[in-house]
Every structure is written in C-alpha cells, then in structure tokens.
Amino acid sequence: MxxxxxxxxxxxxxxxxxxxxxxxxxxxxxxxxxxxxxxxxxxxxxxxxxxxxxxxxxxxxxxxxxxxxxxxxxxxxxxxxxxxxxxxxxxxxxxxxxxxxxxxxxxxxxxxxxxxxxxxxxxxxxxxxxxxxxxxxxxxxxxxxxxxxxxxxxxxxxxxxxxxxxxxxxxxxxxxxxxxxxxxxxxxxxxxVEVVRLLQEAEQLDEELSKVKSQIPILEKVSAMELTRLEQRIRTKVGARKELPIFESIVEDSLASQVTEFLHRAELMEREVEAKALAAEQAMEPDVALLNELRSTHAQGVLEAQLSKALYEQRAKDVERLKGEIDALIRLKGHCAHGRVDFDICSYVLDRRSTVSMAGRMDAKDALASLPVRLAAFNQATEEEKAAKARLDAQVARVKELRAGVARLRMRVATSQIGRDALAADWREFQAQYKLREEGKGSEELTSARTQESRFTEQMNGKRAALAARRLQTxxxxxxxxxxxxxxxxxxxxxxxxxxxxxxxxxxxxxxxxxxxxxxxxxxxxxxxxxxxxxxxxxxxxxxxxxxxxxxxxxxxxxxxxxxxxxxxxxxxxxxxxxxxxxxxxxxxxxxxxxxxxxxxxxxxxxxxxxxxxxxxxxxxxxxxxxxxxxxxxxxxx
CATH class of the missing domain: 3.40.50 (Rossmann fold)
Incomplete structure (x- = not known):
C-alpha cells in the first residue's frame, strides 16, 4: 500500500x-x-x-x-x-x-x-x-x-x-x-461527588414537586366541579330552584330545608306504601287458599281421568293403583298449610269425599263387563278434569295479579329508599366538601397533594441550601x-x-x-x-x-x-x-x-x-x- x-x-x-x-x-x-x-x-x-x-x-x-x-x-x-x-x-x-x-x-x-x-x-x-x-x-x-x-x-x-x-x-x-x-x-x-449526589436528589425532588404542582390546579378544579355537580344533582332531586340559597335563611326557604323536607316526605310515603303492601298480602290469603284447593281438585281430576282410561282399556293393575291414589287424596289427615285449616274441616276435601265419580263407583269387574258404561265414565272424568283445569287457570291468573300488585308496592318502597339514601349521601358529601372549601382546604386528594407540595418544597429548599453551601466553599x-x-x-x-x-x-x-x-x-x-x-x-x-x-x-x-x-x-x-x-x-x-x-x-x-x-x-x-x-x-x- x-x-x-x-x-x-x-x-x-x-x-x-x-x-x-x-x-x-x-x-x-x-x-x-x-x-x-x-x-x-x-x-x-x-x-x-x-x-x-x-x-x-x-x-x-x-x-x-x-x-x-x-x-x-x-x-x-x-x-x-x-x-x-x-x-x-x-x-x-x-x-x-x-x-x-x-x-x-x-x-x-x-x-x-x-x-x-x-x-x-x-x-x-x-x-x-x-x-x-x-x-x-x-x-x-x-x-x-x-x-x-x-x-x-x-x-x-x-x-x-x-x-x-x-x-x-x-x-x-x-x-x-x-x-x-x-x-x-x-x-x-x-x-x-457530594454535589453530584445533591444534584441528583434535587433533580428527583424537583421532578416530584413539579408533578404535584401540576396536579393541584386540576384537583382544585375537579373539587370545585364536583361540588357544583353535587349541588345541581341535589337541587334536581328535590326540585329546588337555582337561586334558592343553600343553607337556611331567616327570610326565605333554603336548599337544606327542602332536602330535610324531601327526606321526611319520602320516609312517610314508604311507611304508607309498606302498610298497603301488608294489607294486600292479608287480603290475598283466601284467594291463595282457594288456589291450592283448586290445584288439589285438578290433581284428583287428572287421576280420575287416568282411572277411567285404565278401566276403558281394561288395565286392571293400573285401575287398582289409581283408585288407591284417589282414596289417599280423599282421606288426607292433618293440617292444610295452604288453606290454613285441618283437612277434616276443609270444604274442598269434604266435598270430594261426598262426591264419588262414576269411575269410582265402578269396580273392575263391572267395568270389564260393560263397554258403554266404561266409555261414559271416561268421558265424564275427562270433562271434570277440563273444568277443574279451567277453574285452576283462572285462579292462578287472579293470584298472580294480586301478587304483582303487592310486588309493585314493594318496588315503590325499595326505589324510594334507594333514592332517599342516595340523596342523604349526596347531601352529607356536599356539606363536607362545602365546609372544606370554606376552610380553604379541599378533597382528600387535594389536601394530600398540598401536603406533599409543602414537604417537597421544604426538602428542595434544604437541598438548594446544601448546594449553595458547597458552592460557596471555593x-x-x-x-x-x-x-x-x-x-x-x-x-x-x-x-x-x-x-x-x-x-x-x-x-x-x-x-x-x-x-x-x-x-x-x-x-x-x-x-x-x-x-x-x-x-x-x-x-x-x-x-x-x-x-x-x-x-x-x-x-x-x-x-x-x-x-x-x-x-x-x-x-x-x-x-x-x-x-x-x-x-x-x-x-x-x-x-x-x-x-x-x-x-x-x-x-x-x-x-x-x-x-x-x-x-x-x-x-x-x-x-x-x-x-x-x-x-x-x-x-x-x-
């Protein structure tokens, strides 16, 4: 090269x-x-x-x-x-x-x-x-x-x-x-090296201080906006006009008094509606008892229709089984929970015991001997089951409507309680924030940020003083x-x-x-x-x-x-x-x-x-x- x-x-x-x-x-x-x-x-x-x-x-x-x-x-x-x-x-x-x-x-x-x-x-x-x-x-x-x-x-x-x-x-x-x-x-x-350390610590403190300082105006604005939103929400709930003063005045009404009155009225309404719901439940008890009686009637009707069909189709074993189930239903002993009476004095049970179906009057031998009689018994049982089903459906609809009415009353009470509790909570929060603002404080986040600002500022001043002392030592x-x-x-x-x-x-x-x-x-x-x-x-x-x-x-x-x-x-x-x-x-x-x-x-x-x-x-x-x-x-x- x-x-x-x-x-x-x-x-x-x-x-x-x-x-x-x-x-x-x-x-x-x-x-x-x-x-x-x-x-x-x-x-x-x-x-x-x-x-x-x-x-x-x-x-x-x-x-x-x-x-x-x-x-x-x-x-x-x-x-x-x-x-x-x-x-x-x-x-x-x-x-x-x-x-x-x-x-x-x-x-x-x-x-x-x-x-x-x-x-x-x-x-x-x-x-x-x-x-x-x-x-x-x-x-x-x-x-x-x-x-x-x-x-x-x-x-x-x-x-x-x-x-x-x-x-x-x-x-x-x-x-x-x-x-x-x-x-x-x-x-x-x-x-x-000590200056380097102080500079690094001062840089870190300055960064944290700047971050906190940038948060304070935002938190102050958020705190003021939150107070305004709370006030507007409370006024809307109680129907208070915008110019109405917040706290009680000698010469005119206030937002505070309207909140108290609103909460009182809501509580009274809830008590009244709850009383109506209890009364409606008590008035509904006979209809509930009748509903359960009709369910038993329909259940027996189903069994008797099945018995008639078994007789008509000459199924002897099923005939005996079904007659046993019907007898058990008729001979119920004890207390009826639905009708709230003993079965011995239950009008439905007594009526059923005194009314014997055509299928029930026929024994297995007679049923086997007469086809027309068996067919008639089957038709009678089927018609009675249909009639029982119709009465049952009508009573189910009536009880359902009564229960829906009670549920609506309960829902009205629950909705009122939720609204009343929310208004009470908003009012408590509003009073707390209003007091902090009047004292020159703010929300917990704002108070914490101001405390941090003071602490960081004090620490920063200490670092600056230490740096100045080092630099003065030529x-x-x-x-x-x-x-x-x-x-x-x-x-x-x-x-x-x-x-x-x-x-x-x-x-x-x-x-x-x-x-x-x-x-x-x-x-x-x-x-x-x-x-x-x-x-x-x-x-x-x-x-x-x-x-x-x-x-x-x-x-x-x-x-x-x-x-x-x-x-x-x-x-x-x-x-x-x-x-x-x-x-x-x-x-x-x-x-x-x-x-x-x-x-x-x-x-x-x-x-x-x-x-x-x-x-x-x-x-x-x-x-x-x-x-x-x-x-x-x-x-x-x-």
Missing part, C-alpha cells in the same frame, strides 16, 4: 498552515487558502479517534472515489501504550487496530481486527477515571465521543460558545444546555483553574485583571471583562488553552492534554489577538518542555501566517497551498461531479 502523505505530529504546538499566495498571483479559490485540506485534516483526526459523524462520512465518500482501497492510519498514544490504527475510506472495509510502534506492523498480514479494543481503551482511560460515569439528573452514561467533541471543535461552530462543540450532528446529550457544563466540570475535577481546585486562567488571559491581552474563570456558569465559564465579538471568540480559546495547560500541572484534571482548533482566526478575530493567542501557545510549549518532551499536544490549522517562531519546523508540521496538487492534503483534488460541476476538497490518505 502506497503512502500518499505522512504527517509527523509532535508533543507541543503543531501548525498546519494553508499558505495564501503572495501578491495577486492567484484568483478565486486559489487565492483564498481554502479547499486545500485543513478541515479534512481535522475530520480525519476525529475519524482515527473513533468519530463517525456525517461530515466524516461525506469526506470518506469523496476520498474513496479517488482512493478505493485507501484510508487513514495513525499512531495514537494512550497512557503510555502505543496503538496503531487504520480506518478505511470505503464503507465496506473494516477498521484495524493493534498495540505496536511501526505502522508497517498494522498493514502486514494477517491484519488485526482489535479496533473495538482500541475504542474501549479510549473510553476506559479518559472516561473511566472521571468522578462520575453518568450525568446527574438523567443518569446518561458519559462517552469518549463527548470528550472528543470538546477536544476537536468543529470549525462550523465559529467558536461562538464555550460549550458549542458540534454543529448539525449534535453532542448526544439529552439536555443540551445543562449537560455540557456538568461534563466539563467532571473532566476538570471540580464536580464534587475549593483549592477551582482556585488553581482561576489562577492559570488569569495568567493565560494576561498573556493574550498583554494586561492583567481582565480574564476570569466562573466555574458555575453554564454559558461563559471563561470570560473577559471587555465586550466585543472578537473577545467572545477569544474567551472560547482562553478556556480551551487554560484547560489544556491546567492538565499538564494538575493531578485533579482528567483532560487528555490534547486539543485541535480548526482556523479560529476565521471566527471574527482580529489579527493582533490571533497572533497573541498563537504566541501564548508557543510560550507554553517553550516553558513546559523538558527532556521528556512537552506534556500537551495542540494542533491548529490556519490560513493567516503564524508568528515567525511557529512558521518553521518543528512547529510547522504541514504546509498546504492552493493552486498546486502536490501542495494539497491528498496531493490531488477530491471531486464528485454533479451537472458538470466539480466539488473538491483536501484530506489525508495512506
């Missing part, structure tokens, strides 16, 4: 300069210092460090069109371990990684596939040592990509805010304003960052007292006491450079000591401030260098000429220039043709 371009990055300051042509020798893009590969270089740095954002994917498509089997390779040092990494341009090819010192080892066969181990090394080394592995409030896991976004800012953000690291792709934080400051505090070592760690920020700010502006670190700000944690768009951009650079240099001297910092800026001058910064910034980075490189090297790595791309000391080796690691293919990052233009137009860009390839 042929190497198109090799770039040796060093510890300390590294400058990638897109030199603009001198004088008027160029025109168009060739004179602007753009399209040579500065941003592509930064995207490829992100790519080898595990980023797969959409901007990187777009660059890979263009690079793969020119280098189908190409990719970018890098040697990445993680906590003293040298990792060799290769990431392809093509979408279908795998990424490779292994521990080693020579890139040739990575490209040799057999190729390793331990890229996931490399990503896990980045995660465990730079995220695993943070004081918290999740964000307070959401418990969202922290990831290496969050830290990488800060270390390599996207040029499209134009350095417009310290916590604005990506444009378009986003950072993956659930709370775009709250989470980045918390994350930076964790990386800088100023996110106290730690030695915060003072360290304030001190180094002051030094860097003085170097940038040439005067002391203008720059400061505001550790609890979620917008401008690093700021100057002067206004202007250029100073807002410089505040971002101040913060990045201060955190980078702090990482070299503080054991509490978890910053990786690695920082990339892509053309910060293009974000509305004056040439003087820009030169001061680069000179400050150079000065830090010089002062912190030792026999083992510089303890940080800062990479910056620029179209503006860097200060003289940075415009040469070893600080100038790559010089690009428009108008010449060999001075482009890929040593050729990368283009995707569309409608006859060619869009080109630079990049880095192996």
């Amino acid at each position: 042929r190497c198109v371009r090799e770039i040796a990055l060093r510890p300390g300051v590294n400058v990638v300069w897109a030199r603009e042509p001198e004088g008027d020798s160029g025109s168009g893009l060739a004179s602007a210092g753009h399209g040579v590969g500065k941003t592509s270089f930064c995207l490829l740095l992100r790519y080898v460090l595990g980023d797969d954002a959409s901007a990187i994917s777009a660059l890979r498509v263009k690079a793969a069109a020119n280098f189908p089997k190409g990719g970018v390779a890098a040697q990445v040092h993680i906590e003293g371990v040298s990792w060799l990494v290769f990431r392809p341009f093509g979408a279908s090819s795998p990424s490779w990684a292994k521990v080693g010192n020579q890139l040739d080892e990575l490209l040799a066969e057999p190729r390793t596939t331990a890229f996931q181990d490399y990503l896990e090394a980045l995660q465990s080394t730079f995220i695993g040592r943070l004081p918290t592995q999740t964000l307070p409030g959401t418990n969202q896991p922290l990831e290496w990509r969050h830290l990488l976004a800060w270390c390599i800012r996207e040029q499209r953000t134009r350095f417009d805010g310290f916590f604005h690291w990506r444009e378009g792709d986003g950072l993956g934080f659930r709370r775009s304003r709250v989470d980045p400051p918390l994350f930076v505090s964790a990386v800088l070592g100023i996110l106290n 730690s030695e760690r915060v003072e360290q960052i304030k001190s180094i920020t002051s030094v860097v700010a003085a170097a940038l502006l040439g005067e002391e007292g203008y720059g400061r670190f505001v550790h609890d700000s979620d917008l401008r944690p690093f700021e100057f006491a002067v206004e202007g768009e250029a100073y807002h951009v410089l505040e971002v650079l101040l913060g990045d450079l201060s955190c980078l240099l702090d990482a070299t001297t503080s054991v509490e910092s978890h910053h990786p000591g690695f920082l990339v800026h892509d053309c910060p001058r293009e974000a509305d910064m004056s040439a003087l401030l820009y030169r001061n910034f680069l000179s400050t980075a150079y000065e830090a490189d010089w002062q912190l260098s030792s026999s083992v090297g510089v303890p940080f790595q800062y990479i910056v791309t620029t179209t503006s000429p860097p200060p003289p000391e940075l415009s040469k080796a070893p600080f100038l690691v790559l010089e690009l220039q428009p108008g010449r293919d060999d001075a482009l990052l890929f040593k050729r233009k990368l283009g995707v043709s569309s409608l006859g137009l060619a869009v080109s860009d630079g990049g880095k390839a192996v």
Whole structure:
C-alpha cells in the first residue's frame, strides 16, 4: 500500500498552515487558502479517534472515489501504550487496530481486527477515571465521543460558545444546555461527588414537586366541579330552584330545608306504601287458599281421568293403583298449610269425599263387563278434569295479579329508599366538601397533594441550601483553574485583571471583562488553552492534554489577538518542555501566517497551498461531479 502523505505530529504546538499566495498571483479559490485540506485534516483526526459523524462520512465518500482501497492510519498514544490504527475510506472495509510502534506492523498480514479494543481503551482511560460515569439528573452514561467533541471543535461552530462543540450532528446529550457544563466540570475535577449526589436528589425532588404542582390546579378544579355537580344533582332531586340559597335563611326557604323536607316526605310515603303492601298480602290469603284447593281438585281430576282410561282399556293393575291414589287424596289427615285449616274441616276435601265419580263407583269387574258404561265414565272424568283445569287457570291468573300488585308496592318502597339514601349521601358529601372549601382546604386528594407540595418544597429548599453551601466553599481546585486562567488571559491581552474563570456558569465559564465579538471568540480559546495547560500541572484534571482548533482566526478575530493567542501557545510549549518532551499536544490549522517562531519546523508540521496538487492534503483534488460541476476538497490518505 502506497503512502500518499505522512504527517509527523509532535508533543507541543503543531501548525498546519494553508499558505495564501503572495501578491495577486492567484484568483478565486486559489487565492483564498481554502479547499486545500485543513478541515479534512481535522475530520480525519476525529475519524482515527473513533468519530463517525456525517461530515466524516461525506469526506470518506469523496476520498474513496479517488482512493478505493485507501484510508487513514495513525499512531495514537494512550497512557503510555502505543496503538496503531487504520480506518478505511470505503464503507465496506473494516477498521484495524493493534498495540505496536511501526505502522508497517498494522498493514502486514494477517491484519488485526482489535479496533473495538482500541475504542474501549479510549473510553476506559479518559472516561473511566472521571468522578462520575453518568450525568446527574438523567443518569446518561458519559462517552469518549463527548470528550472528543470538546477536544476537536468543529470549525462550523465559529467558536461562538464555550460549550458549542458540534454543529448539525449534535453532542448526544439529552439536555443540551445543562449537560455540557456538568461534563466539563467532571473532566476538570471540580464536580464534587457530594454535589453530584445533591444534584441528583434535587433533580428527583424537583421532578416530584413539579408533578404535584401540576396536579393541584386540576384537583382544585375537579373539587370545585364536583361540588357544583353535587349541588345541581341535589337541587334536581328535590326540585329546588337555582337561586334558592343553600343553607337556611331567616327570610326565605333554603336548599337544606327542602332536602330535610324531601327526606321526611319520602320516609312517610314508604311507611304508607309498606302498610298497603301488608294489607294486600292479608287480603290475598283466601284467594291463595282457594288456589291450592283448586290445584288439589285438578290433581284428583287428572287421576280420575287416568282411572277411567285404565278401566276403558281394561288395565286392571293400573285401575287398582289409581283408585288407591284417589282414596289417599280423599282421606288426607292433618293440617292444610295452604288453606290454613285441618283437612277434616276443609270444604274442598269434604266435598270430594261426598262426591264419588262414576269411575269410582265402578269396580273392575263391572267395568270389564260393560263397554258403554266404561266409555261414559271416561268421558265424564275427562270433562271434570277440563273444568277443574279451567277453574285452576283462572285462579292462578287472579293470584298472580294480586301478587304483582303487592310486588309493585314493594318496588315503590325499595326505589324510594334507594333514592332517599342516595340523596342523604349526596347531601352529607356536599356539606363536607362545602365546609372544606370554606376552610380553604379541599378533597382528600387535594389536601394530600398540598401536603406533599409543602414537604417537597421544604426538602428542595434544604437541598438548594446544601448546594449553595458547597458552592460557596471555593475549593483549592477551582482556585488553581482561576489562577492559570488569569495568567493565560494576561498573556493574550498583554494586561492583567481582565480574564476570569466562573466555574458555575453554564454559558461563559471563561470570560473577559471587555465586550466585543472578537473577545467572545477569544474567551472560547482562553478556556480551551487554560484547560489544556491546567492538565499538564494538575493531578485533579482528567483532560487528555490534547486539543485541535480548526482556523479560529476565521471566527471574527482580529489579527493582533490571533497572533497573541498563537504566541501564548508557543510560550507554553517553550516553558513546559523538558527532556521528556512537552506534556500537551495542540494542533491548529490556519490560513493567516503564524508568528515567525511557529512558521518553521518543528512547529510547522504541514504546509498546504492552493493552486498546486502536490501542495494539497491528498496531493490531488477530491471531486464528485454533479451537472458538470466539480466539488473538491483536501484530506489525508495512506
């Protein structure tokens, strides 16, 4: 595999300069210092460090069109371990990684596939040592990509805010304003574990408090609506007009008095109707007794008809059996429960005993001897059974009607009792709720919600006080960052007292006491450079000591401030260098000429220039043709 371009990055300051042509020798893009590969270089740095954002994917498509089997390779040092990494341009090819010192080892066969181990090394080394592995409030896991976004800012953000690291792709934080400051505090070592715990508890309490607060207006409305519904229902039941006052008045009637009167009238009516039902039951007793007598008459008639038929058909055994059943019916002894008299004085039984049917007068021998007599007996028994059935049906209908009348009376009483009980219950509930409203309380649910609100509010105030106390205790760690920020700010502006670190700000944690768009951009650079240099001297910092800026001058910064910034980075490189090297790595791309000391080796690691293919990052233009137009860009390839 042929190497198109090799770039040796060093510890300390590294400058990638897109030199603009001198004088008027160029025109168009060739004179602007753009399209040579500065941003592509930064995207490829992100790519080898595990980023797969959409901007990187777009660059890979263009690079793969020119280098189908190409990719970018890098040697990445993680906590003293040298990792060799290769990431392809093509979408279908795998990424490779292994521990080693020579890139040739990575490209040799057999190729390793331990890229996931490399990503896990980045995660465990730079995220695993943070004081918290999740964000307070959401418990969202922290990831290496969050830290990488800060270390390599996207040029499209134009350095417009310290916590604005990506444009378009986003950072993956659930709370775009709250989470980045918390994350930076964790990386800088100023996110106290106790503060994290208090924040998590405060977040939970705030969520519960918000939920209860949102319920109270609803419960208040429901309570008022329920009281109104109860009043309307009671007025409808008792027939009270709408303007009638609720409680008793000296000069006029009231809803309360009408409810009392309605309940009293209903109770009186129930007593009257119950008395009518009892009287109707007593008056019905003779008809019930007659009904039972008629049932016995019909039963005997059925037996006598069956006896006549047995005689007519000459079934001697059935004749004897049926005559025995009839005799048993006639000779009943004891008390008749239906007629409430003894059988010896029951008019029906006495009548039956004195009336002997034709079939009963015939013995079996006579019946067998005379066919006409048997036929006559059968016909007589059949007619008598029919007559008994007709009398029985008529009495059944009469008793049924009488019982239905009693049932209607009972139903009227029961219905009245249900309505009276419901009205009494509604009135009691209405009085209770009305009293609570007058006392400024409410339903049980509303009272419970207000109690919870008071309890949560008290607890929340306690958490806020504890957090305030913690934040007022300015730690030695915060003072360290304030001190180094002051030094860097003085170097940038040439005067002391203008720059400061505001550790609890979620917008401008690093700021100057002067206004202007250029100073807002410089505040971002101040913060990045201060955190980078702090990482070299503080054991509490978890910053990786690695920082990339892509053309910060293009974000509305004056040439003087820009030169001061680069000179400050150079000065830090010089002062912190030792026999083992510089303890940080800062990479910056620029179209503006860097200060003289940075415009040469070893600080100038790559010089690009428009108008010449060999001075482009890929040593050729990368283009995707569309409608006859060619869009080109630079990049880095192996």
